[in-house]
Amino acid sequence: MEKEHLGELEELILLLVVMLKNxxxxxxxxxxxxxxxxxxxxxxxxxxxxxxxxKKGFVESNMSDATEVRGGRRKRIFTVTASGKRALERSRELKLSLWMQIPEFSISNNS
Structure with a gap:
């Protein structure tokens, strides 16, 4: 399960879940x-x-408490799991490795 590929939208959403926290x-x-x-x-x-x-094990969800603002409805709050964090790290490392192999895009040549 940990070797599952992240699609672009999956990666963006995982990053946003980390960023948005609660x-x-x-x-x-x-x-x-x-x-x-x-x-x-x-x-x-x-x-x-x-x-x-x-389903991939990269996020978990829990229901929030009901609020008056939402008419008594609850929100499904997502958090990134340890597997999700590892998937993000693998994705970042792969992309950085590929970028660094292209001389005109490598960070060391942009200085």
């Missing part, structure tokens, strides 16, 4: 995708992706 629920993730990555996705795409990430 506010990582569907609508907030969708809003952050737009503001942070310039990506417009449907709430269904967000939910489909977090469900897939949960």
């Amino acid at each position: 506010d990582a629920y569907g609508f907030a993730i969708r809003k952050a995708l737009k503001s942070q990555a310039g990506r417009m996705v449907t709430i269904g795409a967000v939910h489909g992706t977090v469900n897939r990430l949960e």
